[in-house]
Amino acid sequence: MEISLDKHSANQASVKIKLNEADYQPKVEAKLKDYAKKANIKGFRPGKAPVSMIKKMYGTSVLVDEINDILSSSLNTYLKEQTFRILGDPLPVFEDADKIDWKNQKEFEFEYKIGFVENIDFKLDDSLNATAYKVEMSDSELEEAIANLRSQYGKMTNPEVSEENDFIYGDLKSEDGSFEKTFSLPLSKVEKKSLKKFVGVKKGDVIEMDPSKAITEDLAQTVGVEEDEVSKLSGKFTFTVQNINRTELAEFNQEFFDKLFGPDQVSSEEEMRSKVQEIISDNYNKEAAVYSDEQLKDKIIASAKIELPEEFLKEWLFKANEGKVTTEQVEKEYPIYAKQLTWTLISNQVAKDNDIKAEHEDVIEKTKEMIREQFASSGMGAQMEDSMDMFVDNYLKGNEGQNYMQMLTSVQNDKVLAFAKEKAGVKEETISTDKFKEMLEN
Structure with missing residues (x-):
C-alpha cells in the first residue's frame, strides 16, 4: 500500500491511496471461506458449497467491501498522524470510478480531497x-414598564365618552364608497393634531378624517390591510364610532402582585417596583x-x-x-x-x-x-x-x-x-x- 499527500494550497490537498493484491486479497479469501461455511445453497449441504462457487456469487461484493474497509481505516490512521487539523470529512474523487474493472483489476488507486488548517495563532491579551x-435601567423606563404591566393586568371598560389612550371601535368609509373597514383604533397611534377629533366622542358620533394623515404609525397594520392597499387610505373618509374601550390600570394591591409573581411573593408596592427592576435588569x-x-x-x-x-x-x-x-x-x-x-x-x-x-x-x-x-x-x-x-x-x-x-x-x-x-x-x-x-x- 502506498499513501501520498499532494498539497494544492495552504489549506487544501489530495490524498492518494494505491492498493495492490497483497493488501486486500488475504482478507477477501478469509471472508469468502467464512461465507462458504455458512452458505445455504440449493443442491449442497449447509456449509459445503465450493469456495469457487461462493467466489463467483459473492466475490465482487466482498472485494468492494474489504477495499472500502481498508481505505477507511488506512485513511483515518494516516490523517491522525499528520500535524495539521482536518476540517470536515475527506471527499472521495469519483472521476475514474466507472473505469474500475472489479473482476480483473489487481491494483487500485483512489483519491480523496481534504481541507485543513496548519497553525492556529491568536491574541489573548x-x-x-x-x-x-x-x-x-433609568427611572423613567421602570415607570413605563410598571405602567405597561398595570395596563396588561387592568380591567377593560366601555365608557360613554372617549379620552386619550382609549381604543375606539368603529367603521371607516371612504367618501366615494370604494373602501370600508371595521377595526379598533388605538388613539395612541393617532397624530397629535388629529387627536382632538377623537377625544370626547361617544357611540354613534361620526368623525371626518384622512387616515393617511391621522394615523401616522403602522397605518396598514392598524387598519388591518395589506401594504399594497395603503394607497387607498388617502383622502376624505368618515369614522363612525360603534364602541369605546378603555383599560383601567390595575391597582397596587395583593391581587395584582400575585398575578405578577405568584402567591405571596411580594406584599407591597415598594417590593413590587424592586422586583420588576431586578427582573428587567437581569434580562x-x-x-x-x-x-x-x-x-x-x-x-x-x-x-x-x-x-x-x-x-x-x-x-x-x-x-x-x-x-x-x-x-x-x-x-x-x-x-x-x-x-x-x-x-x-x-x-x-x-x-x-x-x-x-x-x-x-x-x-x-x-x-x-x-x-x-x-x-x-x-x-x-x-x-x-x-x-x-x-x-x-x-x-x-x-x-x-x-x-x-x-x-x-x-x-x-x-x-x-x-x-x-x-x-x-x-x-x-x-x-x-x-x-x-x-x-x-x-
Missing part, C-alpha cells in the same frame, strides 16, 4: 481592547453578557487570521447534507458556519494549551441552571427542585446522548471564555438601555 457591558444584562462575549470572540477570531479552505468546506457541507440544502443555501449560510468553525478551532486550542476541561459535575450544574430558567415563571419552583435529578437525567439522555455532548461543549466554551476574559483584561462599562439598543442595531 489586553491588546484586544475588549469590554464587558452592564446595562443600567438586559443576560443579553448584554451574550453581546459582550460575542464581541470578544469576534476580536479573538480577527486576531487569528485563520484561512479556512472555503471551496472545500462548501462542497463538503453540500454533500454532507445532500437533499436537505441547495448550493444557494450553502453560500448564504457559509459565513455563519465559518465563524462558528473558526471559534471552535480557537476554543479547542485554548482548552488544550491550558488544560481546560468540562467535568461531569459542571454539566449537571449547567443543566440545572437551564431547567430552573425554563421553569422560572411557572410557579413550580418547589416541585421542580424536588424532581430536579429526574429532569436533568431525562434531558441529558435525550436526543440519543447528543444533549449531553452539546452541554459538555457549552461548559467548555464557558470556561474558555472565562479564561479569555481574564487574559484579555476585559474592562467593564455601564451603559444605558438606549445605548445598548443602539449597539444591538448596529
Whole structure:
C-alpha cells in the first residue's frame, strides 16, 4: 500500500491511496471461506458449497467491501498522524470510478480531497481592547414598564365618552364608497393634531378624517390591510364610532402582585417596583453578557487570521447534507458556519494549551441552571427542585446522548471564555438601555 499527500494550497490537498493484491486479497479469501461455511445453497449441504462457487456469487461484493474497509481505516490512521487539523470529512474523487474493472483489476488507486488548517495563532491579551457591558435601567423606563404591566393586568371598560389612550371601535368609509373597514383604533397611534377629533366622542358620533394623515404609525397594520392597499387610505373618509374601550390600570394591591409573581411573593408596592427592576435588569444584562462575549470572540477570531479552505468546506457541507440544502443555501449560510468553525478551532486550542476541561459535575450544574430558567415563571419552583435529578437525567439522555455532548461543549466554551476574559483584561462599562439598543442595531 502506498499513501501520498499532494498539497494544492495552504489549506487544501489530495490524498492518494494505491492498493495492490497483497493488501486486500488475504482478507477477501478469509471472508469468502467464512461465507462458504455458512452458505445455504440449493443442491449442497449447509456449509459445503465450493469456495469457487461462493467466489463467483459473492466475490465482487466482498472485494468492494474489504477495499472500502481498508481505505477507511488506512485513511483515518494516516490523517491522525499528520500535524495539521482536518476540517470536515475527506471527499472521495469519483472521476475514474466507472473505469474500475472489479473482476480483473489487481491494483487500485483512489483519491480523496481534504481541507485543513496548519497553525492556529491568536491574541489573548489586553491588546484586544475588549469590554464587558452592564446595562443600567433609568427611572423613567421602570415607570413605563410598571405602567405597561398595570395596563396588561387592568380591567377593560366601555365608557360613554372617549379620552386619550382609549381604543375606539368603529367603521371607516371612504367618501366615494370604494373602501370600508371595521377595526379598533388605538388613539395612541393617532397624530397629535388629529387627536382632538377623537377625544370626547361617544357611540354613534361620526368623525371626518384622512387616515393617511391621522394615523401616522403602522397605518396598514392598524387598519388591518395589506401594504399594497395603503394607497387607498388617502383622502376624505368618515369614522363612525360603534364602541369605546378603555383599560383601567390595575391597582397596587395583593391581587395584582400575585398575578405578577405568584402567591405571596411580594406584599407591597415598594417590593413590587424592586422586583420588576431586578427582573428587567437581569434580562438586559443576560443579553448584554451574550453581546459582550460575542464581541470578544469576534476580536479573538480577527486576531487569528485563520484561512479556512472555503471551496472545500462548501462542497463538503453540500454533500454532507445532500437533499436537505441547495448550493444557494450553502453560500448564504457559509459565513455563519465559518465563524462558528473558526471559534471552535480557537476554543479547542485554548482548552488544550491550558488544560481546560468540562467535568461531569459542571454539566449537571449547567443543566440545572437551564431547567430552573425554563421553569422560572411557572410557579413550580418547589416541585421542580424536588424532581430536579429526574429532569436533568431525562434531558441529558435525550436526543440519543447528543444533549449531553452539546452541554459538555457549552461548559467548555464557558470556561474558555472565562479564561479569555481574564487574559484579555476585559474592562467593564455601564451603559444605558438606549445605548445598548443602539449597539444591538448596529
